[in-house]
Amino acid sequence: MKNKIAFLLLFIGTISYSQNWKTNFNDAKQEAVSQNKPLLLVFSGSDWCAPCIKLDKNIWQSTEFKKYAAEKLVLERADFPKRKQNQLEDQIKKQNQDLAERYNKDGIFPLVVLLDNKGKVLGTTSYKNVSPTEYIELLNSFLK
Template identity: 35%
Template sequence: MKKIIFILILIGFMSVQTFAQKRITWHTDFNEALELALNEDKKVMLFFTGSDWCGWCIKLQNEVFKTPDFEKWSDDLVLVELDFPRRTPQDPKLKGQNRQLQAMFKVRGYPSVYFVQPEKMPDGKMNLNNLGKTGYVRGGAGKWLEVADNIVNKTI
């Protein structure tokens, strides 16, 4: 009987652990992310980062993006990480895509977070309605989410 109770407790604990794991998906393929956003009628968050050298990027990840508050808040967004590492090898195709987007959005510093609403035009081309941008915001997840929420929820 004790073995059965122990197994049931263990199974319950494991299911709670599985449920508690992060379910955030960071996309790296920009075009794939746009198609997903269009299909699910979501806005897109573009996170320009230097993952292995930018202290403020790492701080933003730890203080905001890795929190349960952000996880819940970001449910209605498609998240895209556009990384510019210095020490970590990166696929040349991904590197080219990220540099092209960096030039398109005129990113000059890191971290930079842009919010866009993709729209498919009648001619089949994609239009990105720029909703706004932010970077690191002092004060933790609550302050950052307040700023980001104002950007995401403004009307085009």
Template identity: 35%
Template sequence: MKKTIYILLVSIFTAALVSAQELTWHTDMSKASEFAVKEKKPLLMFFTGSDWCGWCIRLQKEVFQTNEFKKWALENVVLVELDFPKRTPQDDSIRTQNRQLQSMFKVRGYPTIWFVNPEINSEKQINLRSLGSTGYVAGGPTKWIGKAASML
């Protein structure tokens, strides 16, 4: 009986911690890459049309906003949002950066998620080694995380 109560309390506490922790979605690739190198984690680059793309919004609601994804992301990746909004104002430097990365990774549709390992060379330049890409995966967070984990 004590063991069951202990397990229940630990589960509730863990769920509360995960839901209380908000994810950080970086928008500056240089800073995100430096952080990822320091943390020894790959980048999850989320190419999205946040204010117009229905599938992007659906992926956010069904996967990225769930406690299961939050827990997985905090342990496994550094998150980067590369947004292509139509109505929301965006800083010119971020817009330019996002377009360059869109071209580099040949992103043609949204949502597209690329997993990359950033590496800083001797000239302090960042190289991105591709691990794979995905998009919207039906089936909720468990299915999406399974596909993502297979690339890492």
């Protein structure tokens, strides 16, 4: 019985801090408006970009960032994988290319763009070798 309760608590805790990365920008914008939250747009090369992979592992997957994001942000990932088995649907590829033309003209990977819920850029950054706390502070500085 104790094992079942412990598992249930762990499962509930995992759900409450799971991330909900969107891949449809229009859905993400609508959610940002309805929840009155900023939108974090991340340009990533998930299967080839070493700094992108480090950012995901060290920041996005941290418990601290997951909790922060669940409360404060809408998350959108514009991924540009290179490996054949990781290719995205044509519609998502086109959307991500359009987003890159608008928000990532220099082709920087990773590029982290914080937008208000109307699509205005509040700030940009990239991978930083810092703690999740410091990264969250950087994102918060864009909101002031």
